[in-house]
Amino acid sequence: MSGLSTSIADLARTPLVVALGLILALLVLGELLSPGFASASQIMRLLIVASILGVVAAGQNLVILGGREGIDLSVGGVVSLSAVIAGNMMQGSDAGIIPAILACLATGAFFGLLNGLGVTLLRIPPLIMTLGMLGVLQGLLVVVRSGIPSGLAAPGLARFVTQPFLFGVPGMIWLWGAIGVLMALLLRRTLFGYRVYAIGSNETAARMAGVPADLIRVSLFVFSGMFAAVAGFCIIGYSGSSFSNVGAQYMLASIIAVVLGGTPLSGGKGGYTGTMAGAVLLILLQSILTTLNIEEAGRQFAFGATLLVLMLFYGRGKALRG
Amino acid sequence: MPRLRLEGVCKRYGATVALGRGDLSLMPGEVHVLMGSNGSGKSTLSKIIAGSVRPDEGVIECDGSIVTIPSPRAARDLGIAVFYQELSLAAHRSVVENICLPGLGHARGLFRNRAEMTAAAEPFIEPFESVLGEGFGLDVPVGRLRADQRQLVEIMKTLAARPDILIFDEPTSALDRAQVECFMAVLRKLKADGKSIIFISHRMDEIFEIGDRVTIIRDGETVRTSVLADTTMEEILRTMTGEEATGPAAPAVSAAVKTPQRPTVKLKVSNLVAPGVNNVSFEVAAGEILGFGGLHGQGQSAALRALFGAAQSRSGDIEVGTTRLTGNSPRASIRNGLAYVSGDRARDGVIEGRSILENTVPIYALKNHLFVASPRSLGAKAQQALEQLQTKYQTLFHPINSLSGGNQQKVVVSRWLMAPPEVMLLDDPTKGIDIASKAELFRVLRELAAAGMAILLYSSEDAELLENSDRVLVFNNGRTVRELVGDERTRYHLYHAAYEAA
Ligand SMILES: Nc1ncnc2c1ncn2[C@@H]1O[C@H](COP(=O)(O)OP(=O)(O)OP(=O)(O)O)[C@@H](O)[C@H]1O
Ligand SMILES: [Mg+2]
Numbered sequence: 057m058s059g060l061s062t063s064i065a066d067l068a069r070t071p072l073v074v075a076l077g078l079i080l081a082l083l084v085l086g087e088l089l090s091p092g093f094a095s096a097s098q099i100m101r102l103l104i105v106a107s108i109l110g111v112v113a114a115g116q117n118l119v120i121l122g123g124r125e126g127i128d129l130s131v132g133g134v135v136s137l138s139a140v141i142a143g144n145m146m147q148g149s150d151a152g153i154i155p156a157i158l159a160c161l162a163t164g165a166f167f168g169l170l171n172g173l174g175v176t177l178l179r180i181p182p183l184i185m186t187l188g189m190l191g192v193l194q195g196l197l198v199v200v201r202s203g204i205p206s207g208l209a210a211p212g213l214a215r216f217v218t219q220p221f222l223f224g225v226p227g228m229i230w231l232w233g234a235i236g237v238l239m240a241l242l243l244r245r246t247l248f249g250y251r252v253y254a255i256g257s258n259e260t261a262a263r264m265a266g267v268p269a270d271l272i273r274v275s276l277f278v279f280s281g282m283f284a285a286v287a288g289f290c291i292i293g294y295s296g297s298s299f300s301n302v303g304a305q306y307m308l309a310s311i312i313a314v315v316l317g318g319t320p321l322s323g324g325k326g327g328y329t330g331t332m333a334g335a336v337l338l339i340l341l342q343s344i345l346t347t348l349n350i351e352e353a354g355r356q357f358a359f360g361a362t363l364l365v366l367m368l369f370y371g372r373g374k375a376l377r378g
Numbered sequence: 379m380p381r382l383r384l385e386g387v388c389k390r391y392g393a394t395v396a397l398g399r400g401d402l403s404l405m406p407g408e409v410h411v412l413m414g415s416n417g418s419g420k421s422t423l424s425k426i427i428a429g430s431v432r433p434d435e436g437v438i439e440c441d442g443s444i445v446t447i448p449s450p451r452a453a454r455d456l457g458i459a460v461f462y463q464e465l466s467l468a469a470h471r472s473v474v475e476n477i478c479l480p481g482l483g484h485a486r487g488l489f490r491n492r493a494e495m496t497a498a499a500e501p502f503i504e505p506f507e508s509v510l511g512e513g514f515g516l517d518v519p520v521g522r523l524r525a526d527q528r529q530l531v532e533i534m535k536t537l538a539a540r541p542d543i544l545i546f547d548e549p550t551s552a553l554d555r556a557q558v559e560c561f562m563a564v565l566r567k568l569k570a571d572g573k574s575i576i577f578i579s580h581r582m583d584e585i586f587e588i589g590d591r592v593t594i595i596r597d598g599e600t601v602r603t604s605v606l607a608d609t610t611m612e613e614i615l616r617t618m619t620g621e622e623a624t625g626p627a628a629p630a631v632s633a634a635v636k637t638p639q640r641p642t643v644k645l646k647v648s649n650l651v652a653p654g655v656n657n658v659s660f661e662v663a664a665g666e667i668l669g670f671g672g673l674h675g676q677g678q679s680a681a682l683r684a685l686f687g688a689a690q691s692r693s694g695d696i697e698v699g700t701t702r703l704t705g706n707s708p709r710a711s712i713r714n715g716l717a718y719v720s721g722d723r724a725r726d727g728v729i730e731g732r733s734i735l736e737n738t739v740p741i742y743a744l745k746n747h748l749f750v751a752s753p754r755s756l757g758a759k760a761q762q763a764l765e766q767l768q769t770k771y772q773t774l775f776h777p778i779n780s781l782s783g784g785n786q787q788k789v790v791v792s793r794w795l796m797a798p799p800e801v802m803l804l805d806d807p808t809k810g811i812d813i814a815s816k817a818e819l820f821r822v823l824r825e826l827a828a829a830g831m832a833i834l835l836y837s838s839e840d841a842e843l844l845e846n847s848d849r850v851l852v853f854n855n856g857r858t859v860r861e862l863v864g865d866e867r868t869r870y871h872l873y874h875a876a877y878e879a880a
Contacts, residue, residue: 244751245750245751245752245753246749246750246751247743247748247749247750247751248749249751250732250736250739250740250743250751251740253729253732253736254729254732254736254740257729257730257731257732258725258728258729258730260725260726261725261726261727261728261729262729262740263688263707263708263709264686264688264708264718264720264726264727265708265729265740265741265744265793266708266709266712266713266740266741266744267709267740267744268709324730324731324732325731
């Protein structure tokens with residue numbers, strides 16, 4: 057029973073390591089099933105898709121870390137709305153990029169703020185508050201879309217998202233990497249990060265230690281709205297134009313990525329590095345199921361079953377306290 | 379034949395040796411005291427017997443035959459019940475449900491009705507009837523009870539398993555004298571019935587009162603077992619620390635006498651009204667330690683919490699130094715120079731699962747308006763504060779849960795020592811802290827007081843309160859009924875004042 061072997065066993069049980077291992081396994085499996093699956097260009101494409109999910113999941117991750125049943129179901133609505141706003145403000149011209157990104161960020165921050173205020177001041181449970189907000193956003197989307205033409209991405213944005221930018225890697229992936237580094241710094245090397253974990257772990261104790269819990273929680277929702285807005289903006293670059301309700305899939309996917317990455321829904325522990333791996337894993341899983349040419353129902357089934365198995369892996373917490 | 383015998387029991391967590399060599403023999407009808415400083419391995423030993431921690435090595439014998447105790451359930455089948463230091467209660471379940479929880483597993487199925495459960499719980503509540511205090515009720519969820527009431531429920535739960543071997547891991551740390559006396563009566567009865575009891579406490583008077591033999595653990599190794607009647611407190615302390623005696627453990631209260639200069643009022647409270655506090659006024663001078671006395675839950679704790687801004691509502695005038703306190707929140711109070719140490723560390727103090735560093739620095743960071751957390755510079759400062767109280771830890775980056783109970787409390791106290799306040803509100807602050815460190819804590823507090831801090835102290839342990847306070851305000855029913863000064867600060871006067879108004 058040396059210390060080394062136990063620490064390796066512990067390591068093998070951390071979600072990040074499990075996720076990375078599974079990513080490798082899935083890549084090998086994909087390559088076996090359909091040669092070319094794990095080619096550099098394919099991996100790059102997967103990473104672009106994963107990065108958009110990853111950006112949404114960054115905000116989701118923060119809200120969940122803050123605890124008290126924190127969850128943001130409105131991210132999908134913000135993604136869609138932001139995509140529409142971005143497309144219409146750019147209208148295929150590079151000059152529109154800056155105003156568009158500013159407008160998107162402001163929109164995301166606004167809806168995030170509403171969520172945060174509802175959760176803290178009005179004490180509405182996050183699940184209800186953000187679900188309600190999702191409804192509001194979807195309604196808004198219908199109104200907006202009926203009044204204006206579907207927008208068009210600026211060529212500069214499309215290049216940034218899809219074309220190699222530095223060392224053959226698209227700017228979008230660099231952006232995601234940068235967000236990853238910033239999130240890690242924010243969570244581990246700032247007092248803000250300490251406070252997020254503190255309110256997520258024991259809010260009473262955190263308040264007694266002078267942590268402004270409500271303020272922090274509001275800011276987490278604002279972050280979440282803004283990250284979702286950035287993702288919506290980038291989606292336009294990937295798909296060229298905004299089609300209806302592009303954001304819908306991100307609600308569930310962002311939550312799953314966070315949980316796969318080792319942040320439990322109860323909050324207070326975990327981090328963004330795991331979530332990034334979770335996002336890649338999720339996209340990879342979807343991609344493999346698509347490659348297998350299974351029809352939609354079977355795909356959904358396999359997807360759900362795989363997730364349940366994975367959760368079983370992670371669910372092995374400490375059995376008994378005390 | 380011993381009822382329970384442990385030989386060479388050992389438990390490691392990675393590189394930490396929690397228990398190096400645990401030896402113990404427990405006779406029928408015996409109260410066996412386990413003593414040792416914080417982090418010496420007492421709780422680990424208890425949990426091994428309880429089946430909630432698996433030993434790496436060692437032999438356990440029950441009634442002469444070797445057993446393994448792989449689970450709490452196995453322990454229960456052997457007739458063992460444990461009072462856990464950090465309690466094992468379900469916060470959202472009622473008092474009755476918690477008491478009957480251990481019995482629910484095997485008895486007649488899960489579907490016992492409420493009346494039956496209440497009837498089953500009653501005999502275990504009854505001995506404590508007179509000391510349960512306000513807010514206690516059979517159907518009250520345990521999460522809503524005071525710290526001492528929760529400890530009583532954990533005691534009842536332990537008793538309700540009707541065990542032959544009982545282990546009490548610091549059952550009295552939040553109890554006041556009256557409650558302790560009820561508990562002692564229960565222990566004596568169990569002893570007369572031939573039950574075997576392991577009793578852990580950092581309170582010397584209790585140990586001599588109830589114990590038959592004492593086993594002393596130092597750094598995870600049992601060093602000696604002796605008959606309590608043949609030993610002295612000094613001898614036990616010496617064996618615990620492995621050092622020669624360096625005078626009395628608790629320093630004499632001479633510090634206060636040495637500061638007779640004109641006192642400046644540091645905290646002035648007028649007409650404080652809050653839940654559980656009924657129009658309380660007093661002043662504390664810089665350099666002074668003002669004690670809050672009286673029976674449990676008469677408003678001492680409530681007043682301290684209200685001052686700190688942790689109560690729902692508050693009215694009255696509070697002046698810290700020359701500034702009036704505005705804003706009813708802990709954050710505002712901290713900004714105005716207040717500090718509050720709660721005895722209920724699981725609820726108010728410990729940030730579970732986070733590192734020792736993160737648990738130590740929040741106040742310092744708040745006061746210094748830090749945004750960037752540099753583990754190196756913060757770590758150096760945190761280490762200094764933690765070492766003042768001889769906190770035992772591996773590294774600052776280990777989670778706080780890896781510490782023993784007393785050491786967790788030291789972390790919570792150190793939080794405030796890193797950035798000393800103007801006024802320190804201590805609400806049973808030494809819960810779980812060992813004798814030597816307690817003396818050290820009060821030495822540090824005296825030093826801070828001498829440098830101009832004012833201190834309010836509430837303690838569930840009378841001796842601690844009387845020894846360390848310059849004056850004592852006695853509370854009853856949310857009001858202050860008397861002030862004890864000078865020679866009046868004795869247990870007799872304290873009780874007299876506490877009961878006369880009742
Ligand atoms: N889960 C754990 N992981 C790592 N170390 C642990 C763990 N549990 C206990 N320890 C270590 O084992 C040692 C003994 O702890 P234990 O809780 O038995 O002490 P104790 O004698 O009960 O102290 P106290 O008087 O403070 O309650 C401590 O140094 C503690 O840090
Ligand atoms: Mg202990």
